[in-house]
Amino acid sequence: MSEVRFVNVSKEFEDDNKGKFTAVNDATFTIEDKEFMVFVGPSGCGKTTSLRMIAGLERQTSGDIYIGDRTVNKAHPKDRDIAMVFQDYALYPHMTIRENMSFGLKNLKRPKEEIEKKVSEAAQILSLENLLDRKPRELSGGQRQRVAVGRAIVRNPKVFLFDEPLSNLDAKLRVQMRMELSELHKRLGATIVYVTHDQVEAMTLGTRIVVMNQGEIQQIDTPEELYKNPKNMFVAGFIGSPPMNFVRGRLDGNIVQTVEHALVVPEDKLLKYAEYQGKEVVLGIRPEDVINIEHLPDAPAQNVIEPVIKIVEHLGSEFLVYFGIGEETIVGKISSDYHMEVFKKHQLYINMEKMTLFDPQTQMRIG
Amino acid sequence: MATNHQQIQLQLDEKKDKQRKIFKIVGLSVIYIVLTIWAILTFVPLIWMFISSIKDTTSITQVPPQLIPDQPTLDAYRRVFDVGGFARWFLNSVIVSTILTISNVVLASLAGYAFAKLKFPGRNTIFWILLGSMMIPGQITLIPLYILIVNTFQMADTYLALVIPTLVTTANIFLARQFMASLPSTLIDAARIDACSEPKIFWKVILPMAKPGLAVLGIFTFVANWNNFFWPFLVTSSNEMRTLQVGLTSFRYQYTADYGAMMAGAVLTAIPMFIVFLALQKYFLKGITIGAVKG
Numbered sequence: 247m248s249e250v251r252f253v254n255v256s257k258e259f260e261d262d263n264k265g266k267f268t269a270v271n272d273a274t275f276t277i278e279d280k281e282f283m284v285f286v287g288p289s290g291c292g293k294t295t296s297l298r299m300i301a302g303l304e305r306q307t308s309g310d311i312y313i314g315d316r317t318v319n320k321a322h323p324k325d326r327d328i329a330m331v332f333q334d335y336a337l338y339p340h341m342t343i344r345e346n347m348s349f350g351l352k353n354l355k356r357p358k359e360e361i362e363k364k365v366s367e368a369a370q371i372l373s374l375e376n377l378l379d380r381k382p383r384e385l386s387g388g389q390r391q392r393v394a395v396g397r398a399i400v401r402n403p404k405v406f407l408f409d410e411p412l413s414n415l416d417a418k419l420r421v422q423m424r425m426e427l428s429e430l431h432k433r434l435g436a437t438i439v440y441v442t443h444d445q446v447e448a449m450t451l452g453t454r455i456v457v458m459n460q461g462e463i464q465q466i467d468t469p470e471e472l473y474k475n476p477k478n479m480f481v482a483g484f485i486g487s488p489p490m491n492f493v494r495g496r497l498d499g500n501i502v503q504t505v506e507h508a509l510v511v512p513e514d515k516l517l518k519y520a521e522y523q524g525k526e527v528v529l530g531i532r533p534e535d536v537i538n539i540e541h542l543p544d545a546p547a548q549n550v551i552e553p554v555i556k557i558v559e560h561l562g563s564e565f566l567v568y569f570g571i572g573e574e575t576i577v578g579k580i581s582s583d584y585h586m587e588v589f590k591k592h593q594l595y596i597n598m599e600k601m602t603l604f605d606p607q608t609q610m611r612i613g
Numbered sequence: 614m615a616t617n618h619q620q621i622q623l624q625l626d627e628k629k630d631k632q633r634k635i636f637k638i639v640g641l642s643v644i645y646i647v648l649t650i651w652a653i654l655t656f657v658p659l660i661w662m663f664i665s666s667i668k669d670t671t672s673i674t675q676v677p678p679q680l681i682p683d684q685p686t687l688d689a690y691r692r693v694f695d696v697g698g699f700a701r702w703f704l705n706s707v708i709v710s711t712i713l714t715i716s717n718v719v720l721a722s723l724a725g726y727a728f729a730k731l732k733f734p735g736r737n738t739i740f741w742i743l744l745g746s747m748m749i750p751g752q753i754t755l756i757p758l759y760i761l762i763v764n765t766f767q768m769a770d771t772y773l774a775l776v777i778p779t780l781v782t783t784a785n786i787f788l789a790r791q792f793m794a795s796l797p798s799t800l801i802d803a804a805r806i807d808a809c810s811e812p813k814i815f816w817k818v819i820l821p822m823a824k825p826g827l828a829v830l831g832i833f834t835f836v837a838n839w840n841n842f843f844w845p846f847l848v849t850s851s852n853e854m855r856t857l858q859v860g861l862t863s864f865r866y867q868y869t870a871d872y873g874a875m876m877a878g879a880v881l882t883a884i885p886m887f888i889v890f891l892a893l894q895k896y897f898l899k900g901i902t903i904g905a906v907k908g
Contacts, residue, residue: 303802324806328806353813
């Protein structure tokens with residue numbers, strides 16, 4: 247069993263500039279055995295602090311951390327059966343790749359034969375056989391990244407910890423390494439805790455994702471659930487690229503009345519919004535739910551708006567079109583099969599089947 | 614018309630190019646002339662020291678002075694060794710400088726590492742107090758230090774008296790802290806996860822990376838102590854305990870001075886420094902830039 251459990255864990259820091267601040271506030275969650283859990287959020291949200299607390303590099307101010315079935319509150323990193331891959335790889339520059347990979351096992355006083363066997367196995371998995379006698383400075387970014395992963399693999403730990411390992415790579419290499427990490431997870435069958443600020447990385451790698459903001463856990467869910475049913479406006483705005491659009495309005499009967507439009511809410515959704523009848527709400531619409539009417543010849547007459555397009559961004563297979571509803575700028579992701587012109591009116595259908603409503607005060611999803 | 618215009622333009626460009634070249638040549642010439650004068654000014658005392666050391670006792674004080682001696686002689690060098698003690702002074706200088714270099718490298722690197730990378734209560738306060746102590750002029754601490762070493766600890770005329778006050782200097786701790794701070798902290802984290810004990814992290818991870826910085830620190834310490842005069846002069850009284858710099862004063866008598874022997878001694882004293890400098894030039898240059906802000 248190699249699950250990781252946080253029970254009411256908080257971490258406070260004393261900072262010269264900020265004074266006392268809470269990096270992680272009362273976090274409780276369980277990372278299941280063999281799970282690929284991704285922590286995602288903006289800078290300073292507490293994701294790396296959480297990872298460092300699992301590693302034992304930071305001691306929590308309060309709460310309990312479990313790895314497997316034992317508490318590791320005061321355990322030294324070496325006694326936690328974890329391995330970590332750092333953002334800057336943290337390879338020892340004066341050691342060869344072989345020495346880098348075997349350093350941990352040597353410190354644990356494992357037999358020489360075992361160390362050699364494990365290093366060569368990991369080198370084979372990661373195609374590093376020919377680089378073992380080189381120094382880190384002689385390797386490319388991608389190769390260094392592999393060595394850092396290799397150094398973690400040889401330890402055969404219960405839990406792998408990754409701290410933004412792909413952020414120093416170029417876009418192409420990042421996609422490739424993403425696939426390799428995903429395959430590695432399947433191959434090793436280990437628990438992986440992965441920190442990133444890149445929501446695409448989070449969505450593609452994670453079996454579940456923890457979304458954090460300002461030290462608070464916002465939502466823990468599968469990528470699909472996070473996307474389809476975000477718990478609050480932060481998650482809705484953070485997950486998805488471009489993010490979800492928010493438009494203020496009032497719910498009257500089956501209509502969300504915005505400054506400019508009356509959008510009809512599907513009957514089956516109305517029940518859960520009953521409490522908000524006659525009240526202010528925030529309507530959330532994903533960019534792909536803004537559809538060019540030319541794509542939908544049978545589209546209903548309702549929920550069609552005709553805004554003036556302000557900006558069109560060409561992405562190849564699709565356009566990102568920007569237009570205004572009141573003071574809010576809305577972005578739509580529209581297939582590039584039909585021509586879209588700037589400063590012209592275009593008929594766009596808002597797919598209210600997939601809309602979400604939020605409470606403007608609490609910013610939580612309604613229903 | 615167009616061709617004419619182009620030709621005029623070309624001629625103007627050529628003229629500008631020429632002007633630029635002239636400015637460049639003039640600029641470089643000025644720099645070279647200033648640097649040459651500077652080099653000469655720096656070098657003259659050294660050459661004068663060497664020339665004086667191969668003059669005989671009469672021509673050394675002759676006016677006008679001889680730039681190139683008529684009869685060069687190594688008599689002054691012989692006298693340096695005849696007077697006795699030179700070899701011992703040399704040995705003393707080697708012993709004191711070596712001990713202080715080793716102690717400063719070891720202690721300053723440990724302290725620098727602690728101040729740069731370890732978290733402990735009062736870290737910044739202690740460091741600021743240390744930095745503050747650098748602002749106290751040496752002349753102020755000299756007398757209390759002398760009383761402490763000579764009167765209280767009764768260490769006068771011993772190696773301990775020569776080395777104890779500067780076993781580690783604040784300046785070296787500061788220097789060590791600066792380059793230790795430039796080493797990535799994630800390497801220390803990685804080593805902790807790699808089951809490395811704290812002393813082993815310092816020994817196996819930090820020290821190998823800090824080598825260039827420590828080399829600079831070592832060289833500077835060695836040179837400073839080799840050239841140190843005042844403190845050894847204060848705490849040594851017997852001929853056997855003198856260091857080279859203090860020993861050279863033995864050639865000054867009550868009414869006269871053997872300038873030839875002094876110059877010969879100074880040449881012999883400077884030779885190890887020349888060797889150190891020439892062999893480790895790149896570290897000297899590195900030393901100047903440690904702690905500087907990168908552009």
